[in-house]
Amino acid sequence: MMNLQSLTTPHVQCGSCPIRHRAVCARCDSDELEVLDSIKYYRKFEAGQTVVWAGDQVDFVGSVVSGVASLTQTMEDGRRQMVGLLLPSDFVGRPGRSTAAYDVTATTDLMMCCFRKGQFEKMMQETPHVSQRLLEMTLDELDAAREWMVILGRKTAREKISSLLAIFARRNTLLTGGEASGRIVIDLPLTREAMADYLGLTLETVSRQISALRKAGVIELQGKRHVIIPDFDRLLDETGDDSDGGFYD
Amino acid sequence: MMNLQSLTTPHVQCGSCPIRHRAVCARCDSDELEVLDSIKYYRKFEAGQTVVWAGDQVDFVGSVVSGVASLTQTMEDGRRQMVGLLLPSDFVGRPGRSTAAYDVTATTDLMMCCFRKGQFEKMMQETPHVSQRLLEMTLDELDAAREWMVILGRKTAREKISSLLAIFARRNTLLTGGEASGRIVIDLPLTREAMADYLGLTLETVSRQISALRKAGVIELQGKRHVIIPDFDRLLDETGDDSDGGFYD
DNA sequence: GCGTTTGGTTGATCTTGATCAAAGTTGCCC
DNA sequence: GGGCAACTTTGATCAAGATCAACCAAACGC
Known part of the structure; x- marks a missing residue:
């Protein structure tokens, strides 16, 4: 059994992850983590590095452990709009989609905790907690996106x-x-x-x-x-x- | 048993709903609908009517059956920004939240299919399909929101x-x-x-x-x-x- | 039929933020 | 320590869209 330690409600510190990261570990107050540990891995990036390019094949999902990443969309003439800002504990990637829709860039030094997509999807099938947690997070992100729209459109x-x-x-x-x-x-x-x-x-x-x-x-x-x-x-x-x-x- | 008829992949025509509406019925290729029918109800609105005001208690979730609804955020000095546009089959409301975050307005004559929130949440617990489908829809909405951000910020x-x-x-x-x-x-x-x-x-x-x-x-x-x-x-x-x-x- | 209301168009002017341009900082590599 | 590169600040000018204002047209009530 590993050292599970709740920090704030939705966050859980789990096993080898140095920081709360809530994507998958949250609420997994059972031994699901044992399985996870054999399929998850870490990736480190330096500030300015690109994590994935829009259009690339992506075979993983994950969450930000430390640092900040951004999602940006670039128009063909070069105008750029950031459409997502990923802080520690935020989830990256879309289950059920094989190509990235946006550029993902490390805006600071960045550590991510990744899962092979196939295995993650299998896990979602098997553990309802996971997709429920993911739904909750996605709804939060949608709320943030809407607040952001007010900023972009009217401020x-x-x-x-x-x-x-x-x-x-x-x-x-x-x-x-x-x-x-x-x-x-x-x-x-x-x-x-x-x-x-x-x-x-x-x-x-x-x-x-x-x-x-x-x-x-x-x-x-x-x-x-x-x-x-x-x-x-x-x-x-x-x-x-x-x-x-x-x-x- | 009722007449289930797939239109396009994620849409299902179910029972008494006149049109495809995919929020709950999707993939429910079993008799779950029997239960649903006893807890869902319809609401009609005329163009211009307000469905809910931001800050109101809301005890239902639902989906648009016909017509168009919009979510808008108003700043205190009156500047307004639409943050969601709901077309037929789109889902309204956030499970696990009791007050509306935005004004919901019928921009045309509108028909909604509603579920009491408590029962809907219970259903989500019991049927993983529902929260998986809801996750999928929320991810689509997030993508749309991001496309919208590019429009607002850079076009x-x-x-x-x-x-x-x-x-x-x-x-x-x-x-x-x-x-x-x-x-x-x-x-x-x-x-x-x-x-x-x-x-x-x-x-x-x-x-x-x-x-x-x-x-x-x-x-x-x-x-x-x-x-x-x-x-x-x-x-x-x-x-x-x-x-x-x-x-x- | 006529005044009123609601939603839409068009015009004149002003303001905010974009663009173009130059120069100032900071950190880093040698 | 000098020079370069990346990032930032500041200035002058421009233009897209906001604002203010007038007018138009269809729908509605009586």
Whole structure:
């Protein structure tokens, strides 16, 4: 038997995985892991490396163990839009599909925990927990995608940047267990260009708006990637969202 | 036993449902339907009616039988963004959540087939097929959401309109069984304002771009809602997408 | 039939963010 | 330490789409 240890509700620390990763291990409070360990493996990538190209054959699914990966779609004339941002514990890949629909890129050094697709699919058949958990995660991702659509379609550049910073701030404080508030420090896992691709802006506009938020005292910068948010509520005021944040369960 | 009749792969015509609706019936090639019929019911809405308001308690899930519904998010200052467009066979509601995250509105006359949430959730526990099918549908919706993000983030107004028309054209021809090509006729299920909310534009810009496409001969109009696409490939050229359309399986 | 409402079109002007261009930082390799 | 490359900032100008405003047309109520 292995050392299973719940961190936050949906996350489970399992066996050799160094960090919570909830894709498959979650709720597997039985010895399913024994089987898993013989079919899962790790892959490491450096910042900037491509994990898979859109259109490639892909024979694995997996989840992010540490670092950040992004899904991007590129139009034929080169315009790029990020369509997914994968933080630790997020799932990558689509069971039942053999080619990648998007480029997957490591935006920081990245560690993934992968499963051969065939075996994963077999596991889904055999263990209802797995597809139920996957459904839950996919619904969360869909919610995030919809929030993202509001950002892309209706927010100003300044609101977009503020929203992105708020997303990172929330994810950061989630990891350490608390709720986002007061003074928060984040290390941006994205270049200005990647932020632009996330937000549907140009990198120049991203840079200018970050400078503007700095001049307005909403954020402080130490270097280019290290951001201090002295007052999280002040940042939220800049996002254009309702004050309550709109959480549902 | 009832008359089960496969139309296209994932769709099944079942019992008293007038049209294919795949949320629950799919793959239920057994007598599960007997049970279902005792717990499902229909709801009808007129164009413009609200199905649920964001924040409301919701005690049902369901799928669209006929007509079109939309999910919209409204910012506190009134800016609105559509985040979901529900066509026949699409699923509405999130199992495991008791309040609606978005406004659901009938954009045309609408018929829905609903299940009490508690019973639906019980069914998901008991029948793995259901949650597997739901996962598949949710993944499709996530893909659509990502395509939509590219539209919102990176396309010009003209490309946005063309993309939306292409989406309707594809859905239309899917229903009649074929592949989209050549001459296609569609009835827009959305007002100019709803199209604007879909695309992150103003209604004036929508109107202007539709006029521009008409003047360019890409589309013909009969009245305000009836659109003729004389050459589907010509329309596709205007969407900014790669010619192959980017389909994966 | 006529005023009203709802949804749509068209025009003039303004604003935001894109584009083009140059220069500033930081880190790294030799 | 110097030079290069990657990333970022800042500036000047431009253009797409928003905004404000007027008008149009079909449907509806009475």
